[in-house]
Amino acid sequence: MYFEGLDVAMSGLKAQRVRMDLISSNLANVNSTSGGENGGPYRRKLPVFETILDQKMGPGVPLSKVAVKEIIKDDAPFKIKYDPANPDADENGNVQMPNIDPMRETVDMISAIRSYEANLTAFNTHKEMLVKSLEILRV
Secondary structure, X not given: OOOHHHHHHHHHHHHHHHHHHHHHHHHHOOOOXXXXXXXXXXXXXXXXXXXXXXXXXXXXXXXXXXXEEEEEEOOOOOEEEEOOOOOOOOOOOEEEEOOOOHHHXXXXXXXXXXXXXXXXXXXXXXXHHHHHHHHHHHO
């Protein structure tokens, strides 16, 4: 009963870590023109989060945790770049590039980092409250 707050914060930390890992993978593959689906370019990956309702606290006081439900691939169209020297170019010299916008990924990474930090602050605050409660009970 006392540690559920830590579980909620931990679920947020884990979810944001997965999000940051996916963003890192997207940025690492921003120029990968092959190796994706069917030998095509890399397709941007996104996490889908779900809320997990926890009734452990009793009636009327539900806790919501978060988890990564699945990882999906972004169906946005690929970018087209004219590069006839590229081995993946078609007969017109066009190359399909991944559907990744580095600026968007950077903004998403900043958001994920801030969310991670907020969950970490909540975890540490709850931990400090538990320690203070134990100190009060010890007296």
